[in-house]
Amino acid sequence: MNKIVRLWGYFKEYKAAIFWSIFASLLVSVSNGASAYIVKPALDEIFIKKDASKLYIIVGLIVGIYLLKGVGRFFQNYLMSITSQKVIKKLRDELYEKIIDLPVTFFNESSTGMLMSRITYDVGLIQSSVPAFISMIREAFSIIGLAFVVLYQDWQLGLIALIVLPIFVTPIVKLGKKIKKYSKKSQETIGDISSMLKETITGIKVIKSFTNEEKEKERFKKNNLTFLSQQIKATFYNELGSPIMELLGSFIIASVVIYGGIQVIEGKSTPGTFFSFLAAIALMYDPFKRINSSNSTIQAAIGASERVFEIIDQYEVQKCPEGNLICEARGKDISFENVYFKYNQSDSYVLKGISFVINPGETVALVGPSGSGKTTIANLLPRFYDVSEGAIKIGGIDIRDFTLRSLRGNIAMVSQDIFLFNDSIIYNICYGSDEIDMERVVEAARAAYAHDFIMDMPDGYNTRIGEMGVRLSGGQKQRIAIARAIYKNPPILILDEATSALDTEAEKTVQAALDNLMMGKTSLVIAHRLSTIKNADKIVVMNNGSIESIGTHKELLDISPLYNKLYSVQFGM
Structure with missing residues (x-):
């Protein structure tokens, strides 16, 4: 009942349309009662008494009754259809807003397919709930109207019939519970199928390179068979109502x-x-059948609403808290002060006692073995995660005191895993900006050494680059991402192994673009190849979540055994 009340909250602003829809359903119900009542004068006056004067009157009434029924049904269905469409748009917008505002930790623990299923499939099921509810009201009115006809014609027999009719309600209630159960299970399974489909499409090269197509087919068939089984059970209980009613x-x-x-x-x-x-x-029989059908729809919608509201309620719990100060990072230092971090309360610390300062305009590099905590440090600065202990400050102010929008507006990130949107190159370079300045777009592309290859493309800057930038090479993707960061022009840069996946020639071009990007910026660089950060103002050597040593390249060769080891491995010394 709570879920129904909550769903009603989304419909109540359209209560005028719902009121007129109910009024239209009342007209349908009245016409149903009238169509049953008019059988008596039609038989008695025309066919028994053969009264020709009543023939045209009764025929006119029959046409009027069915015209009234048709008009009422049209307005009921039309009003509820447009209302439900508006409500679903509102609910889908709200759900998307909640999802996009959730912290990164939520996405680490949730599958993409599940989230896609809830915003598409589950919301679609909810769409049919109120039209089904109005249909139930219409059929209830029809039963009441027909009951008056029954009692008027023969109150004794009518009373007996009406006492027996509530037997119809029992199977409706019992079957509804079963339908809700299996409908909810099938909704969860369709989320698993959606997740698997996304993995298959994005990882198709891996699947093919390992010749694992047959195993993936079997895995999909297994999930699909589970979905089929749940749908069959839901259909069984849905259709079982019909023979029972019959x-x-x-x-x-x-x-x-x-x-x-x-x-x-x-x-x-x-x-x-x-x-x-x-x-x-x-x-009376048909309204009971339709009530049974509407109840099945409503039960499925209630199951879907539980899954949708689960996401919306997660938002209330998990939304990242923020301050109200506006971040102005240009010319300010960044300090990590005794920072500890773990992903969950039950986990062990992945960062322990991290302390260092990045002065304005400095380039500070993080190096160390895989899993030493470099990327985690980079993710803490824009508050994708919050520190467990200690603080990160910009200009002496804890970053948790800034609004998220202003903090992240001062930071640009370029990583080895570039994400580009299935849109034009202009859109991708200007992403996040309120306006498009074509002159600045071209300047950013030139600085990123991207202008020439962009102009060689079919539509230049208007070329659509495909999902995840599939029409571009790895180096071209990196340069578009660098152009995006240059266009944004923030005071702080985070570069996460931005050249590690490139070949030597592409790396040189991208490194030149990065040099242009970093000019005059405060930069935090995560490096895999030490050759790219030898000239950094400061290098922080990480090991097992702690800082092993800090210094310049030359200093670390003298004081850091780990840095010496990394250097020797890469340069064969």
Whole structure:
């Protein structure tokens, strides 16, 4: 019930449309009752008494009744359709906003497929909930209207029939619980399938290089079979309602025919009264069937809403807290003060007692073996994660006191894993900026040594580069990313092994572009190749989450055994 109330919160601003939709459904219900009632005068006056004067009147009434029903049904369905579309847009917007505001830790623990499933498949199921609910109201009104006809025609038999009718409700409730259960399970499985599909598409080269297509096919078939099994169970309980309704309905109608037939034979009732009564009872059957169908839809929507609200509620718990100061990092130093960090409370520390200062305009490099904590330090500065102990300060102010927008607005990142959007080169270079300055775009591209290859592309700067920049080489992707950072022009740069995945020729070009980017900036560089950071103002040597030593390249060759080892391995000394 709480989920239904919460869902209603999204619909209540459209209560005027919902009110008129309910009013239209009431017209449909009245027309259903009238169509059952008019059977009596049609039979008695036209076919029994052969009263020609009533023929055209009754025919006109029949046309009017069905016209009223058609108009009512149109407005009910139209109003609810556009209302549900607006609500789903609002819910999908809200869900996307919540997802994009969640901290990086949430995405580390959640699969992409699951998130995609919730914002598409689950929200789509919710869309049908209120139209189904209004349909239930319409059918309830229809049952009430037909009940009046039944009682009016023969109140004794009508009372017996209406006492028996609640039996129809029991299977609806019981089957609804089963449908909700299996619908929710199938929604979870479709998330797993979506996640697997994304992995397959993005990792297709790995799959093919290991000739693992057959195993991936089997893995997909296994997940798909699970989904099929859950859908079959949900369908079974959904469709089971129909034969149960048919059986119960047949008993009621058979009883009515026996009793009503005796009444007509004995002259206690007219054929018109009997068939009007029978029509009303028969017409009651369809509303119960449709209520059962609507209940199935609502139960599936409730299951989907639980999964959607789970994400929205995560937001309330996990959204990264922030201060209200505006960060102005230009000309300010950056200090790491006794920083400790672990990803979860139950984990051990991955950073321990990290302390060093980056002066304005300095280039400080982080080196060390894989897993020593270099990238973790880089991720703490823009607050992708927060320190567990200690503090990181810019100009003496804890970065947690700044707004996230202003802090991250002062930082640009270029890593070895470049992410580019499936859009134009202009869009990717200007990403995050409020306006496009074409002159600055070209200047940034020239400084990144990207202008020439861009102009060689079919549409120049308007060329779409494909998903993840698939139409570009590794070096070209890096240069677009560097141009993006140059266009942003922030005071702080974070370069995370930006040339480690490139060949020697591409590395030279990208390194030249990086030199242009770093000019006059405060830079934190994570280096895999020591040749790229020999001229850094300061080098921090990391080992097992701690700082082993700090100094220039020459100083570290004298004081750091680990740096000496790394240098010897790379340069064969």
